[in-house]
Amino acid sequence: MLASLFRVNLGILxxxxxxxxxxxxxxxxxxxxxxxxKSTLFSHRVESAIATGSWTGERxxxxxxxxxxxYLSTISQLQRVSSMLPSDQENFLARTLxxxxxxxxxxxxxxEGTEIGLRKNLAILSLVSTRVELDREKFLKDLVVDxxxxxxxxxxxxxxxxxxxxxxxxxxxxVVKIREKRRxxxxxxxxxxxxxxxxxxxxxxxxxxxxxxxxxxxENGASxxxxxxxxxxxxxxxxxxxxxxKGIIEYLDAAEEENSLVALYxxxxxxxxxxxxxxxxxxxxxxxxxxxxxxxxxxxRLNRGSKTQKQxxxxxxxxxxxxxxxxxxxxxxxxxxxxxxFVYDTLQTYPAGQNLTVAIITYEGYNMEDALVFNRGSLERxxxxxxxxxxxxxxxxxxxxxxxxxxxxPEKDSSGYKTEVSYKHLEEDGIIYPEADVNxxxxxxxxxSPPKFLSEAREISVRTKKESSVTMRQEEKGTIDSVFITExxxxxxxxxxxxxxxxxxxxxDKFATAHGQKGVVGAIIPEEDVPFTSKGIRPDVMFNPHGxxxxxxxxxxxxxxxxxxxxxxxxxxxxxxxSGASKKELEDQLEELGFSYDGKETMYSGVTGKKxxxxxxxxxxxxxxxxxxxxxxxxxxxxxxxxxxxxxxxxGRARGGAxxxxxxxxxxxxxxxxxxxxKERYDSDKILLPxxxxxxxxxxxxxxxxxxxxxxxxxxxxxxVEVSYAFKLLMEELxxxxxHSMFQLKxxxx
Ligand SMILES: [Zn+2]
Numbered sequence: 063m064l065a066s067l068f069r070v071n072l073g074i075l076x077x078x079x080x081x082x083x084x085x086x087x088x089x090x091x092x093x094x095x096x097x098x099x100k101s102t103l104f105s106h107r108v109e110s111a112i113a114t115g116s117w118t119g120e121r122x123x124x125x126x127x128x129x130x131x132x133y134l135s136t137i138s139q140l141q142r143v144s145s146m147l148p149s150d151q152e153n154f155l156a157r158t159l160x161x162x163x164x165x166x167x168x169x170x171x172x173x174e175g176t177e178i179g180l181r182k183n184l185a186i187l188s189l190v191s192t193r194v195e196l197d198r199e200k201f202l203k204d205l206v207v208d209x210x211x212x213x214x215x216x217x218x219x220x221x222x223x224x225x226x227x228x229x230x231x232x233x234x235x236x237v238v239k240i241r242e243k244r245r246x247x248x249x250x251x252x253x254x255x256x257x258x259x260x261x262x263x264x265x266x267x268x269x270x271x272x273x274x275x276x277x278x279x280x281e282n283g284a285s286x287x288x289x290x291x292x293x294x295x296x297x298x299x300x301x302x303x304x305x306x307x308k309g310i311i312e313y314l315d316a317a318e319e320e321n322s323l324v325a326l327y328x329x330x331x332x333x334x335x336x337x338x339x340x341x342x343x344x345x346x347x348x349x350x351x352x353x354x355x356x357x358x359x360x361x362x363r364l365n366r367g368s369k370t371q372k373q374x375x376x377x378x379x380x381x382x383x384x385x386x387x388x389x390x391x392x393x394x395x396x397x398x399x400x401x402x403x404f405v406y407d408t409l410q411t412y413p414a415g416q417n418l419t420v421a422i423i424t425y426e427g428y429n430m431e432d433a434l435v436f437n438r439g440s441l442e443r444x445x446x447x448x449x450x451x452x453x454x455x456x457x458x459x460x461x462x463x464x465x466x467x468x469x470x471x472p473e474k475d476s477s478g479y480k481t482e483v484s485y486k487h488l489e490e491d492g493i494i495y496p497e498a499d500v501n502x503x504x505x506x507x508x509x510x511s512p513p514k515f516l517s518e519a520r521e522i523s524v525r526t527k528k529e530s531s532v533t534m535r536q537e538e539k540g541t542i543d544s545v546f547i548t549e550x551x552x553x554x555x556x557x558x559x560x561x562x563x564x565x566x567x568x569x570x571d572k573f574a575t576a577h578g579q580k581g582v583v584g585a586i587i588p589e590e591d592v593p594f595t596s597k598g599i600r601p602d603v604m605f606n607p608h609g610x611x612x613x614x615x616x617x618x619x620x621x622x623x624x625x626x627x628x629x630x631x632x633x634x635x636x637x638x639x640x641s642g643a644s645k646k647e648l649e650d651q652l653e654e655l656g657f658s659y660d661g662k663e664t665m666y667s668g669v670t671g672k673k674x675x676x677x678x679x680x681x682x683x684x685x686x687x688x689x690x691x692x693x694x695x696x697x698x699x700x701x702x703x704x705x706x707x708x709x710x711x712x713x714g715r716a717r718g719g720a721x722x723x724x725x726x727x728x729x730x731x732x733x734x735x736x737x738x739x740x741k742e743r744y745d746s747d748k749i750l751l752p753x754x755x756x757x758x759x760x761x762x763x764x765x766x767x768x769x770x771x772x773x774x775x776x777x778x779x780x781x782x783v784e785v786s787y788a789f790k791l792l793m794e795e796l797x798x799x800x801x802h803s804m805f806q807l808k809x810x811x812x
Contacts (some may be wrong), residue, residue: 063117063124070118071107078103121146130379130387131689132414135372135434138183138349143167156180162316165275165339167377167787168347170361171368183347186276186405187340189313191252200248202227208239210229233257233264237321240266245279245309256317265317274313275344276306277324277337285328285338286310311340342640351405353576354637354684355617356625363615366578374574374686376414386453386558391565391689394447399684400628401637415686416445417629420622421601421665422610422679425585425592429606433584434573437592440602446567446687450694451543451560455506458531458555465512468527469557470495472510478529480505485531487542493557499544500534500561506542507532507557532559536718537697539563554605563693570692573685577618579609580688591668593678600668601680618683620645623661625682627651649775697721701746709747710785720746736744747787755779758804760793781807 123144129135145503147153147598157179159169167182184190186404202222206212210220217229220236230236243249245696252274256265274530279286287310305311307626314322314337322336332336343351349368350356356364382392396413399406401626418440423437436445458467470492471485472574484505488499492508500506510527534540540561548556567573567583576579592600610618621637626636627648636642649659657663662677697715711720723731723743731740752761754772761772761780770780783805796803 063121067108067111071104074107075104085205092220129371130390132376132378133412134349134352134376134414136373136378136716137409137411138171138347138372141184141348143182143184145182147180149176149180153180162319165345166273166316168368169345169351170356170364171347171352172365173369174365178543180632183349185275185345185347186351187344188273190313191268191272191274192251193270194250196250196253196268200566204243209236210251218257220266221263222266223269230264233259237264245312247307247309251306251313254313254315254318256321268299268347269318270671272315274315275319276311276313276340277322278340279310279312280331280335283331283333283335284330287338295621304801332549343403343638346639348405348409348703351639352403352409353617353639354399354401354403355620355638355642356403357617358615358620359577359617360614363578363613366580367574367576370574370578370580370686370688371414371576373688373690374414375689377412379468380412382451385780386455386546386560387451388453389641390687391450393687394449395444397684400682401624401635401642401684403638403642404636405638415684417625417682418445418602418685419599419629420591420683420685421602421609422682423601423604424606425587425593426606427606428585428587430584432579432581432606432609434557434581435604436583436586437589437600437602438586439589439592439600441567441586445602446571446685448565448574448687450540450563450565450691452535452538452540452563453558453560454506454532454534455556455558456509456558457510457550459511460552460554467530468510469507469555470510471508472529472531473527476510476527476529480531481525484533493545493547493561494542496542496545499539500542501539502536503532504534505531506534506559506561534561535716537715538688542559565691565693567687568692570639572688572690573603574688575618575621575685577615577621579613579615579618581605581609587630587668593665593668593674595663595665595678595680597663599680603683603685607679617678620648621651622681622683623648624681625684626657626680627655630655630657630680700803704747709749710789748784749783749787749790750782751790752780753783753805753807755781755807758806759802760805767770783807 115120115125122582126139129139145156147156159179161183163169165185166188168185171183172178173181202210205220205227209230209232211217211230212228215229215231217231218233219226220228220230234257237255239374240249240253240255243252244251250268253266253268254272254274255267259263287305291300291305291308291310295305300308302311306313322335323334324339325331325335326342328338328646346356348373352371353359353364353367359367375391376396377392378387378390393416395416397416398413399415400417424627429435441447456469458469460466471488471490471491472479480503484503485508487494487500487505488505488508489495494500509530509532511526511530513526540560540563543560543562545554546558546560548558550556565571567584567586569586571583572580573583589600592604594600612786623645624637624643626637627643631651635648635658652661653659658677660679661681662679665674665678665680666672667674695715699718699720702718702720703712704710711721713719721811727742731737752763752770753759754761754775754777756777756779757772758776759772761770761776763770769778771778772780793803
């Protein structure tokens with residue numbers, strides 16, 4: 063693909079050169095090739111293809127921006143398989159799960175909505191085949207020895223990478239021989255062979271792009287992975303590759319798996335079985351396999367859980383201090399989960415969450431509709447605190463004709479000079495100092511530019527400069543974290559600044575668990591008002607019990623129970639899906655620790671001190687703070703900027719846009735009887751349109767004679783009608799299509 067991108071762009075470059083040469087030869091003037099073929103043009107095209115992902119041949123999404131919310135989201139993105147099929151068509155077969163997906167693609171992790179099923183994620187152990195080094199001639203010769211006939215004898219057809227290579231009389235024996243050679247290491251491990259007795263053919267494949275999955279080989283009804291191998295693995299004497307070399311594990315593609323019978327558990331093995339599953343969890347992808355007790359959750363909840371895990375704040379990269387990423391946060395005190403899948407330790411991801419004490423209890427109605435009630439004491443001790451980073455940059459450009467930008471404190475006579483207060487943080491070099499606290503609109507990098515157009519310069523004075531400083535974004539505050547000063551290839555000075563903003567959880571911030579149980583903070587309660595147990599434990603979070611029955615997230619409850627055991631014993635609990643510590647084990651351990659087996663405890667009201675009538679389920683759970691924070695969304699405005707064309711308020715928080723009042727909001731206001739408010743809101747682009755009462759055409763203002771007349775019939779009986787500017791625009795666009803529109807005016811009071 064890179065080659066075709068290069069070829070296409072080189073073609074464009076050649077055509078450009080050809081064109082310029084033809085043009086210059088006509089004029090009898092010759093320039094050096096350096097001026098004709100701008101070296102940057104070619105590299106710019108390649109760079110833009112990589113940056114935007116739209117490559118040659120109308121292929122989009124070839125390159126993507128790496129998701130840096132947390133480390134897990136990065137890993138998950140690297141495991142993603144995107145279909146080329148358009149998302150706006152049904153394509154049912156491509157979207158639904160297929161039996162061959164087992165162990166190859168995660169059945170849970172896929173986006174909801176139009177892309178559902180088209181974006182898949184690889185299962186944890188699956189492997190995509192790559193180019194194989196195989197001497198074709200020698201391989202075919204060896205096949206002849208194994209019974210391949212190239213003389214066109216009747217029998218089963220044999221295909222190698224889609225090409226017919228001969229026939230074979232005893233396909234089963236032939237296939238077994240090839241497999242034995244592969245297991246012995248004589249053939250590449252990525253070679254797969256399938257015997258199809260129904261179609262009477264044997265398919266041998268070494269093609270790249272097949273998804274393979276590893277399985278333990280069975281021999282005479284017994285696993286080839288013996289106990290001594292397990293001991294060796296534990297002692298680190300044998301690696302994964304070693305197991306493959308020893309012929310214990312092999313990779314099968316979907317075709318070869320048709321010839322095999324895979325046992326899920328070792329106890330199930332019969333003489334008919336050919337392979338054994340490595341672990342039950344290998345059907346899941348990276349994200350889903352991390353969910354504790356995932357096998358107890360409803361599938362749709364797990365799907366949502368896999369999404370929330372990728373949005374959790376954590377440590378996205380260990381070198382974040384010297385990186386300039388956009389829209390990233392760092393959780394201040396990330397913890398590894400107490401209850402975790404063994405996959406977690408194998409992956410060695412950076413943590414993104416905290417172990418919180420959770421009580422399943424309602425609290426004064428503040429945790430209705432999935433909201434969470436937080437303990438203020440916990441938040442003050444650091445729960446859910448994060449830093450939000452945003453980079454800003456400015457380049458000191460050198461323009462043609464000796465003009466250049468200047469990074470400095472702007473001069474007072476430069477056009478567009480803000481108030482002196484805006485520049486208060488700038489040092490002599492025009493750059494803000496680290497650790498300065500900045501509010502919205504304050505200048506971070508002072509900069510002056512030469513006037514863009516000559517007319518501009520003539521209007522004011524030749525020496526006047528335009529102020530073009532970089533300021534803090536609207537409705538954002540922060541502290542200057544770091545300042546970087548560098549140079550680009552052309553020698554232009556670059557100043558980059560990173561701001562950091564402390565985010566203590568506030569009402570409206572989103573928290574979630576891996577079980578797809580997400581909610582916003584509904585209230586933050588003073589620590590003394592939080593209910594406590596007989597041991598004096600006050601929960602960090604109070605979760606509404608009504609959030610459980612309809613969601614059926616039993617895994618949530620099990621993780622809570624396991625978390626309690628883990629906390630009390632001070633050890634990590636194995637919560638791997640299918641094989642984690644069982645409910646019975648957890649209950650027994652809780653009883654041993656002197657607690658009620660079901661995790662329930664007597665609790666006392668923090669306000670009155672009274673014992674509560676019912677016992678409360680309390681334990682520990684791994685909670686994730688999601689990247690959606692109120693501070694990033696909070697926005698409001700009075701009148702402000704409008705779009706030039708439609709005169710309607712502009713959109714978007716960053717630009718100081720207005721809030722959209724849609725159809726539903728409008729109806730709510732109508733139902734409420736607030737019609738004046740509605741009128742005010744929809745009047746934002748009102749205009750008085752002069753309309754002729756005789757013929758209904760739009761009138762014009764005759765400024766010379768100072769009267770309004772109708773251009774169609776010349777009548778002076780004109781009424782001004784209030785319409786929206788967008789409507790007037792429509793009228794004018796219709797006029798452009800030669801459609802004349804007329805109005806029939808009626809008396810408002812009739
Ligand atoms: Zn008229």
